[in-house]
Amino acid sequence: MLFGIYRTFLIAAVVVAVWLLAAGDQAVATPSNVAQIVIKDFMFAPDSLTIKAGTTVTWSNKDDEPHSVVSDTGLFRSGARDTDETFSFRFDQPGIYHFTCSIHPKMVGTIIVE
Amino acid sequence: MSDEKLLQSRRNALKCMAYGGAGTLFVLAGGVLTPLDLAKAADDKPGTARLGKPLFVQISDTHIGFNKDANPDVGGTLTQTIDMVNGMAEQPALIIHTGDISHLSRPAEFDQAQQMFARFRTTELHTVPGEHDTQDPTVTEYFNRFGKASDNKGYYSFDHAGVHFIALVNVLQFKPGGLGTLGPDQLAWVAADLKGRSSSTPIVVFAHMPLWTIYEPWGWGTGDADQLMAPLRRFGSVTVLNGHIHQIVQKVEGNITFHTARSTAYPQPAAGEGPGPSPLKVPADQLPGMLGVTSVSVVTHPSSMLMSDTTLAPA
Numbered sequence: 001m002l003f004g005i006y007r008t009f010l011i012a013a014v015v016v017a018v019w020l021l022a023a024g025d026q027a028v029a030t031p032s033n034v035a036q037i038v039i040k041d042f043m044f045a046p047d048s049l050t051i052k053a054g055t056t057v058t059w060s061n062k063d064d065e066p067h068s069v070v071s072d073t074g075l076f077r078s079g080a081r082d083t084d085e086t087f088s089f090r091f092d093q094p095g096i097y098h099f100t101c102s103i104h105p106k107m108v109g110t111i112i113v114e
Numbered sequence: 115m116s117d118e119k120l121l122q123s124r125r126n127a128l129k130c131m132a133y134g135g136a137g138t139l140f141v142l143a144g145g146v147l148t149p150l151d152l153a154k155a156a157d158d159k160p161g162t163a164r165l166g167k168p169l170f171v172q173i174s175d176t177h178i179g180f181n182k183d184a185n186p187d188v189g190g191t192l193t194q195t196i197d198m199v200n201g202m203a204e205q206p207a208l209i210i211h212t213g214d215i216s217h218l219s220r221p222a223e224f225d226q227a228q229q230m231f232a233r234f235r236t237t238e239l240h241t242v243p244g245e246h247d248t249q250d251p252t253v254t255e256y257f258n259r260f261g262k263a264s265d266n267k268g269y270y271s272f273d274h275a276g277v278h279f280i281a282l283v284n285v286l287q288f289k290p291g292g293l294g295t296l297g298p299d300q301l302a303w304v305a306a307d308l309k310g311r312s313s314s315t316p317i318v319v320f321a322h323m324p325l326w327t328i329y330e331p332w333g334w335g336t337g338d339a340d341q342l343m344a345p346l347r348r349f350g351s352v353t354v355l356n357g358h359i360h361q362i363v364q365k366v367e368g369n370i371t372f373h374t375a376r377s378t379a380y381p382q383p384a385a386g387e388g389p390g391p392s393p394l395k396v397p398a399d400q401l402p403g404m405l406g407v408t409s410v411s412v413v414t415h416p417s418s419m420l421m422s423d424t425t426l427a428p429a
Contacts, residue, residue, distance in 0.1 A: 041389035041390060042332075042389055042390030042391075042392075043389075063390075063392060064182045064183070064184070064392050064393050065390070065391070065392050065393065066217065066218055066246070066249075068249060072290055077251055079219070079249050079250060079251065080217075080218040080219055080220075080246070080249040082217075082218060083182065098290065099290075100288070100290035100291070102245070102248075102249065102288060103245050103246065103249065104332075104333060104390070104391075105288035105289065105290055105291065105292055105293075105333060106291060106292075106331065106332065106333045108290045108291050
């Protein structure tokens with residue numbers, strides 16, 4: 001019986017924790033402040049992306065070849081990202097940010113932060 | 115080499131191409147690269163003596179750390195490569211690695227590669243970095259292990275058996291959207307390094323990315339390579355060796371012979387075939403024929419270079 005009460009408390013605690021986490025997630029990561037760029041066939045897709053300040057961009061490598069994401073100004077540098085590995089960066093300041101793959105410099109892209 | 119012999123060589127070369135597979139021997143005489151039938155050259159005793167001692171073997175694009183379908187065992191194929199070189203009757207004086215030692219610039223990859231290179235019977239190893247070796251933010255993993263010869267600049271020169279070797283780096287100053295770059299400092303250093311040398315000195319230049327434009331859309335070239343060629347043109351025998359494209363492509367321009375080596379890890383598609391230079395998956399029985407090394411001998415009278423490409427496929 002005692003065990004049953006503890007279990008009820010435990011379930012209630014978990015429910016509250018999940019609700020809090022979900023609420024927290026909503027506050028921090030609504031769809032409007034995350035964005036995705038896929039790296040596939042030696043291209044960034046999209047190769048130009050307009051976002052709001054505070055948005056976190058995640059690049060995902062879907063090629064069998066490693067790629068990287070390097071800011072032209074040195075603001076960020078991912079290092080080599082192998083197949084299915086990702087790199088994320090949050091853009092807080094409005095501006096135009098050019099980036100390239102430092103393994104295949106023919107690959108270039110732009111983030112416009114409003 | 116007399117014209118008659120050259121013609122004979124060319125006939126043999128055509129025969130060799132007809133046989134295929136076994137490996138081709140290239141004779142560079144007076145700036146003209148002439149392929150020979152490797153099997154015939156081996157049978158021809160006086161001819162073999164003329165080939166002289168192998169000066170060096172070029173290995174390239176070992177990509178330790180790669181584990182995809184195109185070759186899940188790059189350590190295994192490098193081991194086979196090392197065994198093949200160690201099995202040569204005449205051991206080369208030097209081993210030259212033209213970059214992409216590692217796949218992702220990770221310490222464990224470099225450590226494994228170094229341990230494997232220690233198995234070469236030839237102990238003198240010269241390297242240049244590829245772009246896969248320079249992806250850590252400070253490029254310290256490559257330079258900590260291989261930077262001594264160049265004082266961590268990546269480029270250096272040395273002499274061996276009367277041949278002047280120039281090691282160059284074209285993967286450290288990429289411009290977005292551009293090709294490989296040597297940069298003004300390195301170009302000035304090369305011009306100074308060559309100044310005062312006799313034009314009869316055989317020159318071997320090696321770097322990772324091709325030092326001529328093979329395919330611009332895939333970045334297979336070096337944007338400022340023309341400025342490198344200017345001080346090289348007066349020399350009677352210049353051999354330019356690269357890796358990067360995982361297949362053999364050659365060009366002769368005056369006295370300058372350009373040659374890219376196979377990888378020991380995996381092949382890449384021919385220029386423009388497919389969306390980009392991805393690892394090329396081929397049937398397992400075809401893979402050894404697409405991996406291998408280049409060996410180069412020197413002939414002293416007259417000064418010239420002999421190149422031969424050998425694959426991992428059983429002869």
